[in-house]
Amino acid sequence: MSIKTIVSLGLLVFIPISIAAERLEWGSLTVFITSAIAIAPLAIWLSTATEEIAVVTGPSIGGLLNAVFGNATELIIALVALKGGLIDIVKASISGTIISNLLLVMGLSMFLGGLRYKEQEFQPVVARVNGSTMTLAVTALVLPALVAYSSEKVGNIEVTKISITTAVVLIIVYALTLVFSLRTHSYLYEVGLVEQEDQNPKDIVEPVAKPNISLWLGILVISTIAVAFESEIFVGAVEEATAGLGLTPLFTGVILLPLVGGAAEYVTAVRVAVKNNMDLSVSVAMGSSLLVALLVAPILVLVGQAIGQPMDLSFELFEVVAVTIAVAVANLISLDGRSNWLEGILLLATYTVLAAGFYFHPG
Template identity: 75%
Template sequence: MAIRKILSIGLLIFVPISLAAEHLHWSPLVIFFTSALAIVPLAIWLSTATEEVALVAGPSVGGLLNALFGNATELIIALVALKEGLVDIVKASITGTIISNLLLVMGLSMFLGGLRYKEQEFKPVVARVNGSTMTLAVIAIVLPAMVIFTTSGVTSGVEQAAIASLSVTTAVVLIAVYALTLLFSLKTHSYLYDVSKVELEEAGADSGEGEHEHKPNLPLWIGVLVVATIAVAFESEIFVGVVEEVTQGLGLTALFTGVILLPLVGGAAEYVTAVSVAIKNNMDLSVSVAMGSSLLVALLVAPILVLVGQAIGQPMDLNFNPFEVVAVIIAVTIANLISLDGRSNWLEGTLLLATYIVLGAAFYFHPA
């Protein structure tokens, strides 16, 4: 995976540059872009280390590791932003990550893969299961907004208390559903999610250190995992520290920043992986990465942020902007329609990308 190697090594130069920019108090715009570019290779190394440890740990533990660390970068950035009180941006980043994975990542994968292969195939049963689970996530996102929309004759305080309670309850349910999806995919119905050992080894070899003739060095990759996680957290502090000032200076709303910009920074590893394996005609893995990442955000990352927000005194609920709700429904609907037949081509990828561009333009011009 040459592109992934180039990004993971070449962009590391921005780590010391961003640290220097922060220490020397360069302009917020320089700090913003250098820290964002620094997060990209760190996210790729974090993803690569997870994959390498997973290869040694075996299918069950490895699958669990990938499930838990698959969106670690997005979670870390969101937690840092939540701690700083940027609740609107955090909420927007949740819907933005779902939208970008379903439309941008799948769209790029199907388009670029379709340019090389006339038609590509993947398991439709996995798409159906993921689609059903995403429907639950959409319901969880829609309901709090509908409660407020249909409520009349109550004070704002009571309304907010009800939404907070509903959000916490929903968060617990979603985490339980995510645990059950892990049981389903790793144990009771693991055969539906099997990607051949050869494909997994090829993906690992492309993203890491060459062919896996021997097991990866477990202590080394655990060390990389720890260091990359700490580095992502540190760079996220720098990035979040200037994101509000810079985006306001550029005339961007918190809604656009959270929905479009943050997912592009935090999801770089997933984007590179999904597109690269699609070009190698492995759409099973590409679709699994894109849809699995969306599920992880909807069923685990968002509930964790709700519960952590309550614990640290930065209350966050699941009452999303109505336009965000509409955008997620659109993304889930079109992704399900295109993926249900288990086949893809460049035109379907174009349709997904066109939808993402139109939604991105709508969020840019939205006055929220």
């Protein structure tokens, strides 16, 4: 049994603890902390179940499953928060997830992988494609804010219309990226095979038992339901708990929520980087950012309109600048298809500086 499995099983004890904390009114801070810890192993099991099912269903359906469930935890938390009217926190979590994946996840992967291997390589063509798509996504996310800031005559109605149009365009682009990565250019994304080949040398042929798809489907369903349940508890306490700690909604959304919802991506990206599979690590970090920008954010805009919690894509100016910096730095460092521990430090340093900015920002 791997360390990841042992830890993810052990942390499940926080599910009943968080429920007890809420029911017995142990305080919003206790509920906030215990439910946040409880979500982390559920996110890991949800991600693991998706990966195991993908092994059985094949690369096409498996890739689609990963595309849909890759950021399921973040989406569920955001939907629950949106339903609760925490629109500022939801919007901040979108930019925060993009920033954390590009800087924190990729930074940790390059740093820890670079400590073990002097220099690591990954396919620059995949990084360039993801980087180009990410640039488009950021342009689309920045546009409503620029329109709002550039003219005093632009009202909420116009910003909402721009946001809805942008959301539809981004969803279409995301569908086309799936066609590109799963059909027409799938050979560029077959990076997961490297890890399997490293573990099973070609001169040693060992029978590999296929995962029990019924078991993992059950785990996928149970994990998704459990994440939704814990998210209700977490979101119910987040506002009061963070206010008690002196944290603004902006810092909570940009820094704290991505740390809770992105546990699975962090574990996967760092684990494969330490095994010298930077191809997969970079794909996880950049792919997760793309999923948030091209699918999660547009879905939240459209769902918000449907449930009477109108959310637009007009972000705070500092958020816009921070996301732009994150994309620019990540693209610059990944351009040559090589990484080392110093480049990881540079990404982590950028993330730390931005996090400090969000902490002291009045929101």
